[in-house]
Amino acid sequence: MNITIIGTGFVGAVSAAVYSSLGHQVIGLDVDQMKIESLKKGTVPFFEPNLEDLLIEQQQAGRLSFSANYSEAISNADLVIVAVGTPSLPSGAVDLKYVKLSCAQLAPYLKEDAIVAIKSTVPPGVFSELQPIIEKETKVKFHLAALPEFLKEGTAVDDTLHPDRVVIGSTEPSVIKKLSKLHQPFDAPLVIVTPESAQMIKYTSNAYLATRITFINQIADLCKHTNANIEDVIEGIGYDKRIGHHYWYPGLGYGGSCFPKDVDELAAYAKKIGEKDNLVITISQLNHQRIPKLMREFETLVENWKDKTVAILGLAFKPHTNDTREAPAGKVIPILLESGATVKAYDPKAKWSPTDANSNYQQLNLIASTIQDADMIMVLVEWPEFLEYEFPKVSKKTIFIDSRNRFNPEKITRLGYTYQGIGH
Ligand SMILES: NC(=O)c1ccc[n+]([C@@H]2O[C@H](COP(=O)([O-])OP(=O)(O)OC[C@H]3O[C@@H](n4cnc5c(N)ncnc54)[C@H](O)[C@@H]3O)[C@@H](O)[C@H]2O)c1
Structure with a gap:
């Protein structure tokens, strides 16, 4: 499969190297010329364990390349994966400007029947805004799908090679078949749902984990007024199989890019x-x-x-x-x-x-x-x-x-x- 990944940040660069390692022909595309030049030389412009070695290996195998040119990168792609940033606006709402811009930029070069899979984290229902943006710039038939990403920085390569699950958001049998085949080698459960469910799964995962962190912080705040110790409390509750010992992090609250x-x-x-x-x-x-x-x-x-x-x-x-x-x-x-x-x-x-x-x-x-x-x-x-x-x-x-x-x-x-x- 010819795959082009738009956005070569944490998610895009890791996905590009990993899909390439499955034997696909992959192009990483970014508007940041300096990032592209650095990646072409085999240098990852951020620290992510094991990524640089995989990237160099795949480039040397001739399966992975990088480009800042939409026409060159999109024209032959069977699958275009959008992995650009989705920051928050001051109101907290998602800022879709990079996703919308990349959809407008990719559209003129799409080949017939190409799949455009949105890996960026976007709210449910957003395809009603993206579909017309692409349609405006192309005459070919294309398919929008949701392909949310769950990797964690610091273990991103391993998470992508060994995901807990792959979520595919599409209702079109031909798209489901192609995306299922692509992800089969990961040997992970495939969750095939509507695009809206796929988008909600991504937000729900992160909101749930953030809730666990917030919840244990609330309990920690109660503990400090007594002789109770939050770490002892976590040990005690964790033996309940419905609760478990994992993912309790009392501290300064949740942070990071997601x-x-x-x-x-x-x-x-x-x-x-x-x-x-x-x-x-x-x-x-x-x-x-x-x-x-x-x-x-x-x-x-x-x-x-x-x-x-x-x-x-x-x-x-x-x-x-x-x-x-x-x-x-x-x-x-x-x-x-x-x-x-x-x-x-x-x-x-x-x-x-x-x-x-x-x-x-x-x-x-x-x-x-x-x-x-x-x-x-x-x-x-x-x-x-x-x-x-x-x-x-x-x-x-x-x-x-x-x-x-x-x-x-x-x-x-x-x-x-x-x-x-x-x-x-
Ligand atoms: N970082 C994570 O741990 C993580 C995990 C899961 C999901 N996500 C989601 O994945 C998406 C990408 O996150 P990231 O951390 O990789 O972002 P990032 O900021 O590291 O990278 C985004 C890249 O997109 C490029 N870009 C922006 N507009 C472009 C355009 N029009 N054309 C081509 N390239 C363009 C930027 O130059 C940048 O290199 C976000 O929606 C994020 O929420 C991130």
Whole structure:
């Protein structure tokens, strides 16, 4: 099959390399010329474990190429996969401008009977807007389908090669047959549903996981007023087979490139269709309030932030990625700087700096120099490098914020720190 993937970001680049590894002829297409030049040289312009090796292997095998030219990339494609970004508007609603633009751009070059599969996360019902955009620019018969993506950054290649399920949104037998055949090698359940159900499955997955995070944070907030410890509570509830031990992460709330935007988009969608008391609206509000609320509590531990030095460990939104989109650091650090604190930060992969040049902010290259003389150390991301680090003994009062509940409180306390986890 000739496959063209529009958008070579996290999803598009990984999908291109993986579909190519199944033996298909794949072109990755992007409007970002620099990204395309970098990918052509076998360099992935972001950090994603195992992607670069697979990409180089597939390019050398002659199955994978990259282009910034729509005419060249679309004309021979049996399947065009749209994987461009779908950010949120300030209202929280999805901004479809990149999806709509790519549909308008691909349409003139479509070959007869091509499938246009939308992998970008979009709300149910959006095909009624996309269909006329493509129809306006082409005379050929084409087929729109939904093909939502569930990969996780940091394990994206493995997730795409071994998905838990593949969701195909189409009601056309010929499309279902071709997309089913394409995904058969993954040996995963195929969920074949209407495009609207496929789109809702994607939003529901992320909204549910975000709800678990928000729910356990709510319980953590109750625990800290008593002698209850949220980690003990999680252990206790997890043995109930209906609940399980997996996916409980008390902390600073959910972040990253998907959960916040997808929950906000679903909340905006709920409001738009008149479901104004929907739970997802509350989940979104609670998550927006989470970091400001905890920062007010943490401030009391140092009396106030002014003139305090705070060491931030972790700038990415989670370990094993350099993606800083909606990372906790991006909310925590501005609060500290606005309140007069000095911030030193370190991350093994990610780079971050405030929008305004601020002389009170410094990103350093070593944990040791980052935490030196700090009044507070805040571990925001559970990078293995932090968990394995031998923190030095301290003699002056130093608060240790373990926002992931991953350190041994007794050990940290023995070193002289005042330990503060989440929910205990
Ligand atoms: N990142 C994730 O973990 C993840 C997981 C599942 C689903 N998704 C969804 O997949 C979609 C893509 O996410 P991403 O993280 O890969 O985004 P991204 O921002 O990393 O990449 C998007 C790419 O699209 C390109 N682009 C924009 N407009 C274009 C156009 N008109 N023509 C060609 N290229 C264009 C951009 O230059 C960019 O390289 C989003 O809808 C997202 O919600 C993301």
